[in-house]
Amino acid sequence: MALTYNDAIEKYEPTLGLEVHVELNTHSKMFCGCATVFGAEPNTQTCPVCLGLPGSLPAVNGKAIESTILIGLALNCSIAPFSRFARKNYFYPDMPKNFQTSQFDEPICVNGYLDVEIDTDEGLKAFRVEIERVHMEEDTGKSLHVGGATGRIHGAEYSLLDYNRAGIPLVEIVTKIIPGTGKYAPAVARAYVTELRDILRSLGVSDVKMEQGSLRCDANVSLAEIGSGKLGTRSETKNVNSLRSVERAVSGEMVRQANRLEKGERIVQETRHFLEESGVTRPGRSKEQAEDYRYFPEPDLVPVTPDAEWIEALRATLPEKPSLRRKRLQAEWNVPDKEMTSMVNAELLDTVEETVLLGSDPTKARSWWLGEISRLANEKEVAATSLITPAQVAEVISLIASGDLTDKLARQVVEGVISGEGTPAQVIEKRGLKVVSDDSALMVAIEAAIAAQPDTAERIRGGNIPAAGALIGAVMKATGGQADAAKVRELLLKHLGQS
Amino acid sequence: MTAISRDEVAHLARLARIEMTDSELDHLASEMDVILGAVARVQEVAGQDVPPTSHPLALANVFRDDVVIPSLTPEEALSGAPAKADQRFKVPQILGDAE
Ligand SMILES: [Zn+2]
Numbered sequence: 001m002a003l004t005y006n007d008a009i010e011k012y013e014p015t016l017g018l019e020v021h022v023e024l025n026t027h028s029k030m031f032c033g034c035a036t037v038f039g040a041e042p043n044t045q046t047c048p049v050c051l052g053l054p055g056s057l058p059a060v061n062g063k064a065i066e067s068t069i070l071i072g073l074a075l076n077c078s079i080a081p082f083s084r085f086a087r088k089n090y091f092y093p094d095m096p097k098n099f100q101t102s103q104f105d106e107p108i109c110v111n112g113y114l115d116v117e118i119d120t121d122e123g124l125k126a127f128r129v130e131i132e133r134v135h136m137e138e139d140t141g142k143s144l145h146v147g148g149a150t151g152r153i154h155g156a157e158y159s160l161l162d163y164n165r166a167g168i169p170l171v172e173i174v175t176k177i178i179p180g181t182g183k184y185a186p187a188v189a190r191a192y193v194t195e196l197r198d199i200l201r202s203l204g205v206s207d208v209k210m211e212q213g214s215l216r217c218d219a220n221v222s223l224a225e226i227g228s229g230k231l232g233t234r235s236e237t238k239n240v241n242s243l244r245s246v247e248r249a250v251s252g253e254m255v256r257q258a259n260r261l262e263k264g265e266r267i268v269q270e271t272r273h274f275l276e277e278s279g280v281t282r283p284g285r286s287k288e289q290a291e292d293y294r295y296f297p298e299p300d301l302v303p304v305t306p307d308a309e310w311i312e313a314l315r316a317t318l319p320e321k322p323s324l325r326r327k328r329l330q331a332e333w334n335v336p337d338k339e340m341t342s343m344v345n346a347e348l349l350d351t352v353e354e355t356v357l358l359g360s361d362p363t364k365a366r367s368w369w370l371g372e373i374s375r376l377a378n379e380k381e382v383a384a385t386s387l388i389t390p391a392q393v394a395e396v397i398s399l400i401a402s403g404d405l406t407d408k409l410a411r412q413v414v415e416g417v418i419s420g421e422g423t424p425a426q427v428i429e430k431r432g433l434k435v436v437s438d439d440s441a442l443m444v445a446i447e448a449a450i451a452a453q454p455d456t457a458e459r460i461r462g463g464n465i466p467a468a469g470a471l472i473g474a475v476m477k478a479t480g481g482q483a484d485a486a487k488v489r490e491l492l493l494k495h496l497g498q499s
Numbered sequence: 500m501t502a503i504s505r506d507e508v509a510h511l512a513r514l515a516r517i518e519m520t521d522s523e524l525d526h527l528a529s530e531m532d533v534i535l536g537a538v539a540r541v542q543e544v545a546g547q548d549v550p551p552t553s554h555p556l557a558l559a560n561v562f563r564d565d566v567v568i569p570s571l572t573p574e575e576a577l578s579g580a581p582a583k584a585d586q587r588f589k590v591p592q593i594l595g596d597a598e
Contacts, residue, residue: 026565033568042586043573051576062562084553091516093590144587160587163576292514297553305559 005251008223008258009183015231016178016185016250017220018129020196022171022206023139023213024067030138030169031058031101038212042162050167052097057300060085064136064169065108065304067205069314071171072109072134074199074321079311083108085136085298093161094140102172104295107135108304114199115323116191118184119341125184129192130176141166171206177231185221185254190247193217197243198322210241217246221253223261232257233267237281240274248279256281329353333362343370351385358394361401368393372411376418387418395424408481409433435484439491442475442483446492449474460496468492502535503528 029036032049048056072079086104112131117124142165147157173196181188197208197215208215222234235257240249252274257267272281320328326349330340333356343349348369355365369384373393377384396413399405405413405428416427428434449471450457459467468489475488505528512519519527570576573586582589 028565028567033563033566034570035567041573043576043588045570046576047568047570051571053579059563060561061565063565065562089514093588093593143593145593147592156592159590159593160584161590162587292510294511294514299553302554302556302558302561 003255003258003262005255008254011225012223012254012258012261013179013182013226013228014185014250014254015222015224015234016175016181016189017234018175018178018189018192019218019220020173020193021139021216021218022071022173022200022208023215024064024169024171025204025206025214026061026063026067026169028061029167030061030064030136031167032056034167036168037164038207038214040164043164045164046166050096051163052095058101058298060301060304061169065306066314067169067203068108068134068136068171069306069311070203070205070318071173071200072112073311073315073318074203075109075112075114075131075134075173075196077109077112077131077134079109079306080106081305081307082106083304085301085304086295087298088137088293088295090293092140093159094143094166096141096161096163096166100137100140101298101301102137102295103135107133108306109134114192114195116188116195117323118187118191120184120187124337127178127181127184127188127191129178129188132174132176134171134173137170137172139165139168139170186247186251189219189250190243193246194243195323202319202322202325210243213239213241216241219246219249219253221250221257222267223254223257225261232261233269235267235270235272235281237272237274238284241276245274245276245279249274249281252280333366335362335366339366339370346370346374346384348374348384351390354390355394355397358391360394360397364397364400365393368397368414372414373418376415388414392417392424399424399428403484404435405433406435406481406484409435433482435482442479442488442491443495445475445478445483446471446488446495448478449492450495457496460493460498463498465493465498468498501528501532502539503531 023036026036028034029045029050032047034045034047034050037045049058069079083103084106085101086106087099088102088104089099091098109131110133112134114129114131115126116129117126141161141163144160144162145156146160175192178185178188178192193215197210200206200208200215206214210216217240219237219240220234221237222232224230224232235253237249237253240246253272260267268283271284273284274281326340326344329335329349330337335343343352343366346369352362352365352369355369356362373384373388377387380387393414396405396410396417399413400407400410412431412433413424413427416422416431417424421427421430452474453471456467456470460471471492472485472488475492476483476485505524508528508531509519509524512524577583577586577588580588
């Protein structure tokens, strides 16, 4: 019988290693001035340098080096006083030069760490992920395999190459092996990539859009029997393109490897591909023949030797760490742990903060975004932030605070904005959603209610205050729910001599 | 002892996707051995005070501003391609797996 995930972790201890590739958001490419716009028409962003034409010479984009140093500093790395580019030689048409300009034994940043927290049944658990290196390289072109049914290489008749992406600055962030995560390995992998993405976003060095490939993760997984003190053979699952997939790819590999080991089969050191639909990996290239990229220092480029002054100037610009920012906002807004986790998982922290910065009460801002708006977003299967802006939500919240809207009316306003009826003010105008706060208008409704239920009015005059509920209800109904119930109550009781 | 074996030359030829006959391998193995021997002699001359270098000029930190300059038109970019389709370079079926 096949082992399940729970069976696998009973017997085996996983060891992780994660490699994240992030495309920097520089305007121009790494070694030439070509633009880096995502989704441009094929081969409109190329030149002799990024096409690898003979005689062309690369020139390093200084902004890309700065971004890489910033990433290293944010990940607590040492910045190497001397680093060099190297040629990684291989033949594959996605790299027109027949080598990728990368870094080998002299990366820009080394020896850092990133602390991550995961939410478990036993509460929050912290793990330190050690970073081996952060190095610079360039992205490759995009291949389109034509012919064959699947768009995959196998069965393709030919391939078409678009080199717009070739030469876009790419930073590779490699962890040391991550031991001791046990059953939490998939969650730790996900938390690491999430935290890394948040850091990269806070640094403003990349778009970090996994779905567009500007952040990609390769997950190395190996298993060994618990207590054996050994390290198993690892597989490397390439290009996992969503946070959820990182978690699924790791747990999927753990189960696959446990089942092989259980049957006495050997784990092959190989590259595997994650299949989004099924959550399993399929085998790719075997790495059993040692890779031989014949790295050598790039003779067309000079070394990078950042001095302390430059490094410290960059360090001074580091923004607040996302993990510290979360803790600070949680304290400032007085948010319970569970709600904080939901807000972070829903990726609404920035949005709620923006709403709060526009003057809204934090609890109200949070409850609108995570409540009504998220509910409507789920219904429509879109992101909450695509439906309505923080400014519009802040406007609605301020109209409630000023008594111009009741909660019920506010929900209608939000619904109107989301259905494209315009700004909150326009929706209020079009739908006539103002709270009836005009005393004389309310008094007309109150008198009508008293006339309709004279017995009830008599009981209230006699001191039976709870009986007021029926009349308040009648007034609310008559005003289409647009009156402020507290105000109605106050006017009614006063009118009947009870205050 | 030779600095490079015939097998190593064959390995390099394979990595470089260069097809070589047996006689070419024999010839190149001995020729490269002579070249490596010469390089080894140069290395003997370089003392502790001469650091290995990858660039003839003693320069570091030469950077370009992050400024976009016009690219080639797709027609220009593809003008030297042996085959093209859909504004892309067309290459024969690729064996093996993508990087
Ligand atoms: Zn270019």
